[in-house]
Amino acid sequence: MKLLVRWVLLAAALGLVANLYSGVVVASFGSAMIAALVLGLFNTLVRPLLVLLTLPVTLITLGLFLFVINALMFYWAAGLLDGFRVSGFGAALVGSLLYSLCGVVIDIAMERLFPQD
DSSP: OHHHHHHHHHHHHHHHHHHHOTTEEEOOHHHHHHHHHHHHHHHHHTHHHHHHHTHHHHHHTTTTHHHHHHHHHHHHHHHHOSSEEESSHHHHHHHHHHHHHHHHHHHHHHHHHSOOO
16 A cells, blocks of 8 residues: 555656656656656666666765766656656756655655554
């Protein structure tokens, strides 16, 4: 149940990002659901590998390169899906930052809604 609520909230957050920032376009809520699923899969499967491969660059930039990795995940997800579009890498960077901020708020809300005993 918690996973489904989080998925719907993240899809709504993606719709919010599309409404707040013109560089990100989501065609429908169904497209946002699929995009949220793909972003979650990328962040679970691909991101750890990229973080490991770019560890020297991440250390040199004091972790700022992680923003680039997040933007790449966002950009690649938009490249795979028809109903989710990002106008460029800069838009992917801004969109991923907004989406990440929404994700933090959602995670805090989820902890309060579904406390772990």
